[in-house]
Amino acid sequence: MSGSSSTYQAPERQILDPKDMSQWLASLAYSDIVSFVEQLSQSVQGKRVSSVGVLSPQVEGIVRLLSEADSWISQYPPDTSTSSRFGNRSFRSWEAELQRQAEHLQRELLPAKSHDAAPELAPYLVAAFGNATRIDYGSGHELSFVMWLLCLCKIEFLEPSDSVAIVLTVFRLYIQLCQKLQRTYKLEPAGSHGVWGLDDYQFLPFYFGSAQFIGSETTPAASLDPGLIGREGDEYLYLQGIRFISEMKRGPFFEHSRQLYDISGVPRWEKVNQGLGKMYKAEVLGKFPVVQHLVFGSILSFSSA
Template sequence: MEPRAMAASAAQRRPSPLHPKLERLDPAKPHTFIRPTKRIIEGSDMSHFLTSGAYRDIMLFIFQLNRSLCPRKKTAGSSAPTPTPTPGPPRARARADPNVQTFTLSAGRNSDIEPIKKLRELLKKVDAIIDEAPPDKNAGRRFGYAQFRDFYALLEQRADSLLKEYLPQHVLGFSTQQQPPESGEGRVGPMEELKAYFLGSWGSQQRLDYGTGHELSFLVFLGCLYKLGAFQDDSRDTDEISRSIVFGVIEPYLKVARRLILTYMLEPAGSHGVWGLDDHSFMPYIFGSAQLTRPISSETEPMPLEGSVAGAPKPSDVVKVELANPHKEENMYFSAIGFINDVKTGPFWEHSPMLFDISGITDGWGKVNKGMLKMYDAEVLHKFPVVQHFPFGSLFSWEADPAAAKPERTVHMAQQPTATLPQGGGGGTRTPWAQTGGTTGGIAAPMLPRNPPAAAAAAAAGDAGASSGRFVSDVPSTFPQGDPGTASAQYSITAAPWAKKK
């Protein structure tokens, strides 16, 4: 810890960038890899997680990817080509600003760097395994076809060969350092860490579920690759590479995950039920809203807290299929909405009340994006049922971040379980508000009042005290502030616009 503390102290003396990026390891220096293990055993471990290097790096990587998707203004004298207007309905094309560059899903992927293309081929291989383990449609199950375990077993058997075939060789051959004898470990290489997160990205074979914890595992898999220099390319800037990671890898991953969900009827993991943002995913709502924010004019300008790019659909368009569908091939937010519309029936406000609340925001996609970042931290990274199975290695470390502030005690911290939840039958998917007790080990969650459409829309428009909707009331108004250049310091520029002022 002493060298690390010294490095942190030196870093604090140097000017920190306003928008720090995830740090890459120096390939010239041997690195001690660690076999990833579970460390979050009970609720009290959450405080340590929120000050860990892993938490810091997860947030840094999300902020980095998020910012890369924000539209950019062309500056005077810029040599950048005039961008093609964003595809979409005629009204959107007519309003698009030719002096603003936007980034869409349909942009040509042929220009992606080779590691990005290889990862897409890897995802196609995973998708093809689904065909080798068809579900038994005669089983009559509402959730969780057991054949998902066959899919997972095949993937587990082939994981080593798949990663060796599709990951850069310089990553798999990254210089390793022998573990100290007292650790009981032999030489552990990058494969052990990468495989743990890769296999954790596809749902649980025990619980037959899929949720934001598995989505997080895939994000960390990509973060590990980034740290190991998999995406290093001197001809591309960091933002361009970050966009390629989101559009060229994360969106294709989400499509495979959605096929898994539909094929095997996977249950939502760690779900809030109807009161969650989405049954299974969160990332597309962060990145999709970033695509539509007000443009920035320089790399020092903070992400906008309100406003939208010219030609953007309105947040309220998500509630009508005919308005949402034209954008699902261009934007990740609307792509996720399209999946919901494909699998759910009935009024949108009834099956997706949280997203309906958000659709009433009138201050633009910048406000939605900032709220999504804060909500992700509160509803995913602060929740024991979501992160309890996350394993920690050397790349995303359990060690404390020397620059981290002490976590503030919020409603999320107060509601953590005080003992290990039972494994298997329901411990991983129990709703966060369920109470332990009784002979069955738990009781049903209380019925929550449902927002009527008019009240939900009014609350989402900006009145933080006007609604019982969880999108407003469950998000803490303050977050710990860390040193400049750290993940926790980012909240100084990304605080949710509707947060109450103290």
């Protein structure tokens, strides 16, 4: 990807109608995203969070960016003047701060030669934490963050050697920030009760997290064991996802999280990982309500592959 200003463009929506789905599924962007997500999953096979080595300066820059965004939560505490199960309107102030700062944050992150990319990158970051109008969050927002990371790879800011840290440091911190936003502002699950995710909000922690367990003696059935979650929960994204659900929901796990409960009956993590990869393509990338808000520009192209 060239660094000249003429290369980049403000990304725009292209999936405006269900009939556009066939073009989306044949696009360069779709192919790039599928390859990227699969490559990230493969990179963390058998790896614990604590196995991440020294972070590159680029990854450290993203960590600082996420920390900055986290700090805004204290600037915009939840509005206590109204009470509702979902949708605290102070989230709109947090999201407005992100909107104001997005391009500046990109330029702080990127080397000078890549500053021209900031306007194209910013919309992916802005869309990654939820929708300010609906005050909701779902797997489409998670996908926007993945697209932002992919853009950073395609402009050669992030290197292939960063792959493990992208998942086990950057993506893990992103998920933790999203969970904090979900708790603080009571974000509503996007879509019909999170139907396009494994839980109400996320999908990829379980896909990447299942890869972490490949080759280990831990079985999928053990992933629901509170003792294992207590001992190893900080080391595995899959267990962190189960822990968050257990903190947020009451009642038997098999009732409120049926898909994850059924997955615990699969004998091997390799099969879980393969199944989740197929499910991600079908239930997230393949669903018009999830991908209709995605934007495409010069880095992630809607042109046919």
